[in-house]
Amino acid sequence: xxxxxxxxxxxxxxIISVFALLCGCSMKLSVDDDxxxxxxxxxxxxxxxxxxxxxxxxYIFQYMDCDELNTCCSSIKSILxxxxxxxxxxxxxxxxxxxxxxxxxxxxxxxxxxDIVITIGSPCAEAVCPLFTTSGRxxxxxxxxxxxxxxxxxxxxKSPTGNCTGTAAAFSVKERFAMICASQPGLxxxxxxxxxxxxxxxxxxxILRKECERKNIEIVEMTTDIPSEIxxxxxxxxxxxxxxxxLQDNMMLKNSWPVISQSIGSIVxxxxxxxxxxxxxxxxxxxxxxxAMGKTAGEQALKLLHGETVQNVPIVEYKDCxxxxxxxxxxxxxLAFAPDYQKIxxxxxx
Numbered sequence: 483x484x485x486x487x488x489x490x491x492x493x494x495x496x497i498i499s500v501f502a503l504l505c506g507c508s509m510k511l512s513v514d515d516d517x518x519x520x521x522x523x524x525x526x527x528x529x530x531x532x533x534x535x536x537x538x539x540x541y542i543f544q545y546m547d548c549d550e551l552n553t554c555c556s557s558i559k560s561i562l563x564x565x566x567x568x569x570x571x572x573x574x575x576x577x578x579x580x581x582x583x584x585x586x587x588x589x590x591x592x593x594x595x596x597d598i599v600i601t602i603g604s605p606c607a608e609a610v611c612p613l614f615t616t617s618g619r620x621x622x623x624x625x626x627x628x629x630x631x632x633x634x635x636x637x638x639x640k641s642p643t644g645n646c647t648g649t650a651a652a653f654s655v656k657e658r659f660a661m662i663c664a665s666q667p668g669l670x671x672x673x674x675x676x677x678x679x680x681x682x683x684x685x686x687x688x689i690l691r692k693e694c695e696r697k698n699i700e701i702v703e704m705t706t707d708i709p710s711e712i713x714x715x716x717x718x719x720x721x722x723x724x725x726x727x728x729l730q731d732n733m734m735l736k737n738s739w740p741v742i743s744q745s746i747g748s749i750v751x752x753x754x755x756x757x758x759x760x761x762x763x764x765x766x767x768x769x770x771x772x773x774a775m776g777k778t779a780g781e782q783a784l785k786l787l788h789g790e791t792v793q794n795v796p797i798v799e800y801k802d803c804x805x806x807x808x809x810x811x812x813x814x815x816x817l818a819f820a821p822d823y824q825k826i827x828x829x830x831x832x
Contacts, residue, residue: 537568537569537570538567538568538569538570538597538598538787539569539570539571539572539595539596539597539598540562540569540570540571540572540596540597540598540599540600540783540787541571541572541574541586541587541590541595541596541598541599541600542555542558542559542571542572542573542574542599542600542601542602543574543576543583543586543587543599543600543601543602543606543610544573544574544575544576544601544602544603544606545575545576545580545601545602545603545604545605545606545732546575546576546603546732546735546736547575548732548735548736549735549756549758550626550735550756550758550770550772551602551603551626551732551735551772553772553773553776554602554625554626554772554773554775554776554779555573555602555776556773556776557772557773557774557775557776557777557779557780558600558602558625558776558777558779558780558783559571559573559780560777560780561776561777561780561781561783561784562780562783562784567784567787567788569787572596574586576605576606580605580606580609580610583606583609583610584609584610584613587599587609587610587613587614588613590614590620591613591614591616591617591619591620592617594619594620596620597620597787598620598621598622598623598783598786598787599614599620599621599622599623600622600623600624600625600779600783601622601623601624601625601627601648602624602625602626602776602779603625603626603627603732604626604627604628604629604633604680604681604682604732605680605732607624607627607630607633607635607646607648608633608634608635608681610622611624611635611644611645611646612634612635614645614646615635615644615645615646618645620645621645621646621647621786621792622645622646622647622648623646623647623648623649623779623782623783623786624646624647624648624649624650624779625648625649625775625776625778625779626649626651626772626775627648627649627650627651627682628650628651628652628682628685628686628730629650629681629682629685629686630648630650630797632681632682632684632685633681633682636797639797639799640796640797641793641796642792642793642795642796642797643793644792645792646792647782647786647792647795647796647797648779648782648797648798649775649778649779649782649797649798649800650797650798650799650800651730651770651775651800652799652800652801653730653768653770653800653801653802653803654689654801655686655689655690655693655729656689656693657768657803658727658753658755658767658768659672659690659693659694659727661753661766661768661805661823662725662727662753663697663699664819664820664822664823665751665765665766665817665818665819665820665823666724666725666751666817668724669699669724669725670699670700670724671699671700671701671702671722671723671724671725672690672694672699672700672701672702672723672724672725672726672727673701673702673703673704673719673720673722673723673725673726673727673750674687674690674701674702674703674704674726674727674729675703675704675705675706675712675715675716675719675726675728675734675741676703676704676705676728676729676731676733676734677705677706677707677731677732677733677734678705678706678707679707680731680732680733682730682731682732683705683729683730683731686729686730687703687729690727690729702719702722702723704716704718704719707733709733709736709737709740712737712740712741713740713741713743713744716740716741716743716744716745717744719741719744719750720744720745720748720750723750724750725750725751725752725753726741726745726750726751726752726753727752727753728741728752728753728754728755728759728764728767729755730755735756738754738756738759738762738764739762742754742759742762742763742764743763745763745764746763746811749815751764751765751766751811751815751817752764752765753765753766753767754766754767754769755767755768755769755770756769756770757769757806757830760806760807760808760830761808761830761831763808763811764808764811765807765808765811765812765815765817766805766806766807766808766812766817766819766827767805767806767807768803768804768805768806769803769804769805769806770800770802770803771802771804774800774802775800778798778800779798782795782798804826804828805823805826805827805828806827806828806829806830807819807827807828807829807830808829808830808831809829809830809831810831
């Protein structure tokens, strides 16, 4: 091969090598750009996934399955799930007492897993709230609790100092008693049936005893925690009372029919605390709007989820009650409200 031809071939090889090298750099830069874009996309998705994993988690502990407490629960969930804060909600309901609920609550209190805890019903609040007060990790909102101070879950109603706040079912027993006296001016014996173990019943009874004593009315008390005993107790009350009052009592929310059924056909009226009790056959009663009560508790929970401290979310004493009456029962019993009550009472059909 001639010298000129050799130089020509070497030059051609050099040119091809340089060209290949330049193309390789360009291709490498393009791959890097794609990798960076992919990395950015992955970070964004990871951020979204991470955000999803860190969505606030609300755990609702409900004492039992009954219409009124279920209404509270549905209203709380509706508030949490419609505020665009992506709250995931888990609901636990007690079946036989609160032991299963306290096991779950104890695990959450120690190991975490909930950003907010909500309890519904006095027995549930009594069992669950202290667990989180002790740990201090997760704030608690209670709902439908009659006497939070007497229950020992808060020190005072004005400024919660522990780790829980909430909505108290605070309508006065005195007003219920006054309504009964106005409907039955000749009342001499008032029968009461309620749970033997719920502290909220004891606090109501304390007030009722004083009111009866002041009016010189005998109070006939029947207490139990065994639903099968209620019918026999109710019969005794019908035989020994002029009227019967069902208290704000979680057990009686689900087991009031044995009392009401004993009243139907008798001359002894029963006064209830829920719309369903009035519809079933109670003569009358002041009743809560459990949906509105749950809404209030849900709004308190949202404030805590948004970073507010428990001390800055005061307890709400929910006192809004409507006086309802069963038209048929009132007519059958020849009962009529005094003028002041006639103005505010609303009829329900049995």
